[in-house]
Structure formats: structure tokens, C-alpha cells
Amino acid sequence: MPETTLTLMTGAPVPAPREDDARIPAGTEMVTVTIDGTTKQFPKGTILVEACNSLGADVPFFCYHPGLSSPAVCRQCLVDVKGQPKPVPSCYTPVADKMEVTTASPRVLDIRRQMLEFTLLNHPIDCPICDKAGECTLQKHYFDWDAKYARNDGIKVHKAKKVDIGKHIVLDQERCILCTRCIRVCDEVAKETELTMAMRGDHEVLTTAPGKRLDNPYSLNTVDVCPVGALTSKDFRFTRRVWELQTTPSVCPGCATGCNIEVHTASQEIQRLVPRENPYVNQHWMCDEGRFTYRRISDHRLGVPLVAGAPVEWDRALEQAARLVRATLDQAPGRIGVVFSAQSTNEDLYALARLTWETLGATRAYVAGLDQGWSDNILVSADKNPNTAGALAIGSGRLKSLMDLSNDLKAGALSTLLIVGDAGVLGPAGTAALPLAKLESLIVLAWKRGPLTDAAQVALPLADWAEVDGTVTNRQGAVQRLRAAVPPAGDALPGWEIVSLLAHRLGLPLLFSSGTEGRAPAEATTARAVFLEAKQKMAFMKNADWGRTSLPVQLRFANSRG
Amino acid sequence: MASTLTPTPPKALAAPPARRMVLGVQEPEDMDLPTDPIPLNMGPSHPAMHGTVRMVVDVEGEKITNVDIQIGYLHRCFEKESEYATYTQIFPYTDRLNYVSPMLNNVGYALAVEKLMGISDKLPERVAYIRVIVGEVSRITDHMTCLGAGAMELGAFTVFLYLLKAREWLYELLEEISGARLTHSYVRIGGVSGDLPDGWGAKLLDVIKRTRAVIVECGLLLNRNRIFRDRMDGIGIITKEDAIAWGVTGPVGRSTGLDYDVRKDHPYLVYDRFDFDVPIGSVGDNFDRYMCRLEEIEQSMRIVEQALAKIPAGPIMVDDPRVRLPSKTETYNSIEAMIAHFKVIMDGIHVPPGEVYSFTEGGNGELGFYIVSDGTGRPWKCRVRPPCFANVAVLPRVLPGLFIADIVPTFGMINMIGGECDR
Secondary structure, three states, X not given: OOOOOOOOOOOOOOOOOOOOOOOOOOOOOEEEEEEOOEEEEEEOOOEHHHHHHHOOXXXXXXXXXXXXXXXXXXXXXXXXXXXXXXOEEOOOOEXXXXXXXXXXXXXXXXXXXXXXXXXXXXXXXXXXXXXXXXXXXXXXXXXXXXXXXXXXXXXXXXXXXXXXXXXXXXXXXXXXXXXXXXXXXXXXXXXXXXXXXXXXXXXXXXXXXXXXXXXXXXXXXXXXXXXXXXEEXXXXXXXXXXXXXXXXXXXXXXXXXXXXXXXXEEOOEEEEEEEOOEOOXXXXXXXXXXXXXXXXXXXXXXXXXXXXOEEOOHHHHHHHHHHHHHHHHHHOHHHEEEEEEOOOOHHHHHHHHHHHHHHHOOOEEEEEEOOEOOOOOOOOOOEOOOOHHHHHHHHOOOEEOHHHHHHHXXXXXXXXXXXXXXXXXXXXXXXXXXXXXXXXXXXXXXXXXXXXXXHOOEEEXXXXXXXXXXXXXXXXOXXXXXXXXXXXXXXXXXXXXXXXXXXHHOOOOOEEOOHHHOOOOEEOOOHHHHHHHXXXXXXXXXXXXXXXXXXXXXXXXXXXXX | OOOOOOOOOOOOOOOOOXXXXXXXXXXXXXXXXXXXXXXXXXXXXXXXXXXXXXXXXXXXXXXXXXXXXXXXXXXXXXXXXXXXXXXXHHHHHHHOOOOOOHHHHHHHHHHHHHHHHOOHHHOOHHHHHHHHHHHHHHHHHHHHHHHHHHHHHOOOHHHHHHHHHHHHXXXXXXXXXXXXXXXXXXXXXXXXXXXXXXXXXXXXXXXXXXXXXXXXXXXXXXXXXXXXXXXXXXXXXXXXXXXXXXXXXXXXXXXXXXXXXXXXXXXXXXXXXOOOOOOOOOOOOHHHXXXXXXXXXXXXXXXXXXXXXXXXXXXXXXXXXXXXXXXXXXXXXXXXXXXXXXXXXXXXXXXXXXXXXXXXXXXXXXXXXXXXXXXXXXXXXXXXXXXXXXXXXXXXXXXXOOEHHHHHXXXXXXXXXXXXXXX
């Protein structure tokens, strides 16, 4: 892999191991802790709140975040430790041997309730207009741990309601409960000090550091970690109530890092992308750029098959494509070229590889992808394609570069070219630099309309990353699962299906062994069938797992975020 | 069970059953002309089937040899829908179970959830009294509907109109407290949605007085009516043993002599504080079922009168912010009440994990709710034990041997309510 290993690591506490957790290295020093009467061993250094909650205790917190350092300011996670005169903040206390902990003693519950009452004293009555309502941690903790009506009817302290603090973010200082999570996200994840606390007492506010704006490339993580609606994303605010959203686990297509994400959809459209925890890939975070990759799902999409620029039915388009391929195949089989895309899923690439080398016998295959871009040593990779590793592995050394393609075209070595991808993936030179006019026929499988689909005899609409089930391989070599969150644009189909249909039209159906079930080979009918065969044939997918079928979950029933 | 498409092949007739007495004269032997058995469809589109059930009846001449009762025409996925609704949102669905006594369903469901939450003993006393009152009023409307419709199907249209007139008086009172004539959704987890309006009790007492006169009048029209008695007496006899074996409860079960009324045998709310009788039949025929219902109306009126006399003042909802909805004034003026309101509405009332079976005396018998909670604001499973289901299930045991015309009063007195039976 071209990239270095992941270097993101903050001052994060050691996550508590689960029962079956293989992450505890052999030889780790263990300590014995008793929590609410249950005794268990934990690795030395485990943060107490993680240990408590791993045993089913429900210790609440605002300021603690498993990916950040602990300031112990919210006082929600106080627990009683035997031998200690006062309750201790469990987010700040590592476990110690023979520790005996009570997580819900009357004293602790009382403090928790009193702290919530203080927090709510000046909290604005904003729930009906607040974007966080429905996934708000303050709402959850109040209802779980306090649930007493107000004893105070004084006038609340008012602060600024809409401070434009950055490119993507608006701050409501009234809603802020001063947990400082956002400050730590900037300091520890983005490594830039942009936010700070100012003033004292009930006039204390979150604000930008002198002369700074919140414009680091990870700024939207502050919105995710905000337990209330103080920080809101300009892109998402006031667009949807969160309980209308459905969430589907997936992987960001923005670069080779492959951050794990949740795709939040409503009305069959993507509303936002948020990071999903994966300790091996992205921990809890993702970059701002990745969050906007959802826009490409709706921009300039090719929704219907085109023959000579005119929309047609799938049947006719496939027939025409097969006729063009067949013509070259009959006369000069070596003059067919195929362009693979590093934007495709492993399943698409695998099906295309079989078509290329089994059905067509094409010797000229190339790989295309988006241009290199900026990178940092946090999460962003310079390679802007989600599946470069997969494309290279499936091509197993047979894929040539776009420069070779350009040369071959100039030399007139190709009659028919089958391209997966659109103008964007053809490198810095773009479509204009490729002497496509020398071709007899050009067939394009594309996500978007553009010069390339306009130039093609046949253009077939491809379903994009959020519309398909499949896997992509990140820069670490991890094969990660994409799940369909929205229906394909128009009549678009997944790549493996188009390839399979085309092979069928050529009279040479691609038969996929249906994996481990020992059934007779079948034509590809599901992405999973393709995956299972690829898993058997491809060394890099050996340990890959298709995972469970998961239907979108309505966020209304997914409790709080942040 | 015979196929519905091909007639059953002719078979040798069994020995004819004992002759019936018709108008005091025994049927002559030669009236039993040998005929081909034929399947006859009654319903679902048949006036006596109330649009919600289909009976495939095998008849030889006029005589029934076999009955296949096909239910499900009013299946509305109550149980599945409930898994996608918060506990409070289920109340409107329960209205549509036995839709001639929605209050009883409301109360039965609320008691089940409250039992699972362990707040049954925290209910304010006034809530228990209100629930008893509205429940018994609903029972009266239920029985009046059954008796009126049953009489009408036998030609007694006057009785139908009289009873529905009186039912409307009661519906108007229920509308006054709930805002809806039929689908009240009046009860809430932990209480009721609103207090009884001023003077409501006096109005109810007046209505009861007038209703009592109507009931007496209908009794005079029917009880000694030759035409009515001939269609009811000795028809559709359910034995006590069958009632127990089939799980038949309610007025139908009691008509067989089965002395079982949940209000007496497993008292809930404040039923143990009232003096009322449970009428029991002796024969288990249609007339017993009719008389049981007629008497139960009177007993319900007695309960309502006593409850109205004893009802204490007090709150109409448990005092728990996790259960009750704060007032609008509180909601708009404090963040605490705002959050509580938001959570109760959006997440639903959180019910601790566990399972519960709770049963009450519905209009047609033991109405049970079996609820499994996973700790969220929606039930993981919400199963209903509909009394009608068992009551209808016993019919194939009862109808063979009767005439086609006997189906009408027998089915009428069973009082199947599709909304409840099919859910």
C-alpha cells in the first residue's frame, strides 16, 4: 500500500475490553475491580467509566468522550469508590487493583440530579427548534437521571444565539453546556487550537480563540461530539428532524482511508454523513471533505442508458453494446481495451476482471482513478479513490496506466474501449487528451453525465457507492463493507450486474460459484454471490466478511448521539 | 372440512335427530325428504355476518351438517402495528378492537402497561373510579348494540331503534369527555386524558334513568314475544363443559352457567367496592345469552350509580414526569417540562424490560393483553386475547343440527366483533 500506517492517536484513554475482546495483548497487566458487586479483571490503565459501562452500569457523562482526554468538568460520571471520602469522577480515574465501586449510590444519584438541575437553569427552551432534539444527550440524561420539574422560574441568562464561527458551523452559546468536548476535538484530533472558553460563572461562553475561526479540516466533528445543539452544521441545520432519519452503516468514498460512516437518509435522499467508530481505521472521526461526498450522489447523474446520446431502454443499450464488442471480438480480439476504475467496488472489479480476461480475452486493461489530492497524517489520504488497493490486487499486475492508454490510442492499437468511470477519473489530462476519435466504438459505464458519456456510442448508468452493496479496500488493506442506503439514480444498476448482463448478451454468461454453500455455479444474481467467489479467489479478500444484512434503523429509536 | 368449491358427495343420511316441536306440533316424519348436501356461503357480504366473517355451511335441505367459519376479514395488523408505535400511540388502535365498547379496551390495555411498569398501585383513586364509570358505560353500549342488532335481525326493528336511541345518549356523554363519539382514546398510561366535566355525573345519572326505561320497554317487547322466543329458546346451546374447553367467557360463557366474571373473580381497579350481581344462565341457549346481557346492563348501571356516588376528588394522572405529559404552561415555560414533554411524545413512555399478561372483563368476556417490553418506548410484542375469538371458535360445535335460519340469532347473540376477533 502506498500510504503510511494510521498515525492518528490522541491522548485517548484505553477502551475497556469486552468479554470476547481479542484486543488485550498477552502479558497485559490486569487488575481486579468490583463494580456494583460484579468482580472482573481489567487491563491496568482502563478508565473507570469504561470499565463500569462495560459491565452494564449506565454511568452518564457529557464531557467525557472515549476518543478524547478527560477534563472531568460535567460531574455526571461521579461514582462512589470504597475508601474515598468523596465521589470520584470515573472518566478521570484509572482502575486500580481491589477497587470497589458503586455507580448509583443515593449520594451519587443526588449529585447527578443536582448537576443536571444547574445545567438546565440557563438552558434555553429550544427543543422544538433545536436540531439536536431527538438525539440530544442533555435530553436523555435529564429524563433518565433527573425527571423533576423546574423549581426555579427566574430569568435565564441570555447569550448569542447564532455566531458564525467557521466555514461549516454556527454556534448557539445559550445551548452550550460548557463540556469542552469541541475544544478538545480541535486540540487533539485536528491539532489546531481554535476554540476556547471565555468569561466566568453563568456568563461563561464557548468562543473562538483570539484571531481564529473554526476552519480546520475536521471541524464538523465538533458538531458530532456536541452533546447539545450548541454547534450545528450549516449544511444540515434546519433541514430535517433527526427522528425522520434512517441510518445505514457504510464507508466514506472520499479517499483511500475508508473512514467508517453512517449514512443518514430521509425520503430516500442522503441528508448527512457522520463518522462511525472503528478503532483500526478512523477511531471516531472523519474529515469535513468526506462529509460532502454525499453530494455527488445527486449531481449530474446519468440515470438512463444512452445510445448515441439518446436515452433508450436497458435492453437496447445492452444489445448495442454487445454488438459493438462482438464486432471487434470476431475480427480482432486483441483490439479491445478495458478501463478499470479505482472508484468501483471489489465486486464490480472482480466481475469486470472475469469479463475482461475470460470472456473477452482482452490483453489491454488499464486502471483509472481520481487525481491525487491533499493529505495529512491524521486521516486524509492523498489517494482520492476508495478502492485503489482492491483495483490493483484484482488486476494483479495486468493493469496499465492511463498514460499507456493514451499511447495505445495514439498508436491505433484499440478498436473498442470499455470504460468504467466518468470524465473525472481519467486523470489530469481528462477526456480531451485521450484521442478517442481513433476508436471504432466506445462503451462507458458511468455515474455522471459528461464529455465521456457524450462521446460514447453506448453509455450505461452505474449505481454509486451509497446505492450498492459491496466492499472496498482501504489503504491499510482492510476490506470494508458498503451498504445500499438509497435507491439507485434512475435506472442505474450496480457495475457487477451490468457486466454480468453484458456477458450474457455476448452469449458467454459469467458463472459465479456461489461461494461456500456448495451449490452449482450460477449467474451473478447478488453482490454477495460475487463477493463470495472473489473471496475464494483473491488472497487480499481472504479474511473479508460480508457481514450481516442490516436494514436502515430509524434514528428515533437509536437514542442519543454526541 | 368439505371443500368450498365441489359439493360433498351424497351420503347415506344418518338417523334423523329428534323431531323439533314447531308451534307445539311435532314435525311429521315425511318432512325429512332426502336431499343432496350442498355448501352454502354466508358472508362475508351478508347482512347477518356484519361484513366481517364468512361461514361456509354444509346443508342438507335447511339443516346444517357442518360449518367452516372463516375469520380475518377485518385483520388490521394490530399486534404488528403496535410494535411500531409508542405505548401511548397504541390507544387509538385499541379503540378499534371491540369498537362498540372502546373504553373497555382502553382500560384493559392501560392496566396491562401499568402492571408491567409497576405503577398500578400508584394510580390516583379518582382515575380508578373514572375508568370504572366509563368502562361500564361502554359495556352498556356494547350490550345494547348486540341486543338491538340481534333483535333487528329477527325482525324487531323497533327494539333496535329504541336501544340505539339510548346508546346515542351514552355516546354523547362519552364524546363530551373524550371528544370522539366512538373512538375515544380517552385513557392514558397512568391516568386518563381529561377530568370529568362539571355536571357530567348528573347528566349520566339522568341518562341512566331514561335508559333504564328504554331497557324495560325493550324487555316488554321481546321477553314474552312468541316470534322472538321461538327463534331464541333452545337454539344454539353451548354446554358449560364446552364453554370451559373452548375458553368461552363473558356473557356467552355465563349463559352456560359458567360463573366467571373477571370483575368478581379477579377484581381490578375498584370493582371490589361495588355491590353488583353476575347473572348466570342455565341452558346456554340464545335466550340465556340475551337475558344475561339484558341483566348485565342493569348491573352496570348499578355500578355506575355507586361509583358516581363515591368518586373522590383528586388528580387524574400519576405524578411521575416520566409518565405524565406536563401541561402546556409548564412545557412552554421551563426546559425541564419541555424535555419531559418531548421525550414522552417522541421516545414514548419507557417501560422496563419484562413481560406481562393482564386481563379485564371486556364487553364480550376476558380481554387480555400480553405485552413484552425491551425497555424502550414501544412494545416488543403486544398480543391481544380477544374474547370473541374463543366465542366464535365454539360455533362449529354448536351450529350443526340447526337450521340455516338459526345461524342468524345464534351468531347475533355470540356478538362477534370483527375488529376484536381479527385484530
